[in-house]
Amino acid sequence: MLDGTNYDIWHWKIQYLLNEKHLLEHLMVTKSPPSEEDKDVKVIDTTTMEYHVSAPAYQDSFKKDHKACFIRLYSMHDDLIA
Numbered sequence: 001m002l003d004g005t006n007y008d009i010w011h012w013k014i015q016y017l018l019n020e021k022h023l024l025e026h027l028m029v030t031k032s033p034p035s036e037e038d039k040d041v042k043v044i045d046t047t048t049m050e051y052h053v054s055a056p057a058y059q060d061s062f063k064k065d066h067k068a069c070f071i072r073l074y075s076m077h078d079d080l081i082a
Contacts, residue, residue, distance in 0.1 A: 002076040014075055023068040031061045 002010040018024040073081055 002080055004077070004080055010075070014072060017075075018068055018071060021067070021071070023064055023071070026061070026065045026068040031058055 015024065018027065
């Protein structure tokens with residue numbers, strides 16, 4: 001539990017925990033939702049296989065990001081969260 005005086009050890013523990021849960025990448029990578037427009041601002045056909053692969057991948061990433069945030073917040077004293 002992070003208490004304000006033990007950041008170094010907390011950092012290592014939380015890093016290993018997130019790595020074990022396959023959530024560590026969510027601290028380093030930002031993913032964007034799949035666009036419904038291409039680079040030329042033309043509407044993308046959302047019925048294509050490419051879109052149907054990227055949309056669930058983003059949703060999965062979004063859920064994992066929330067899990068990583070929950071783990072970090074849960075491992076801190078409440079007065080340190082703000």
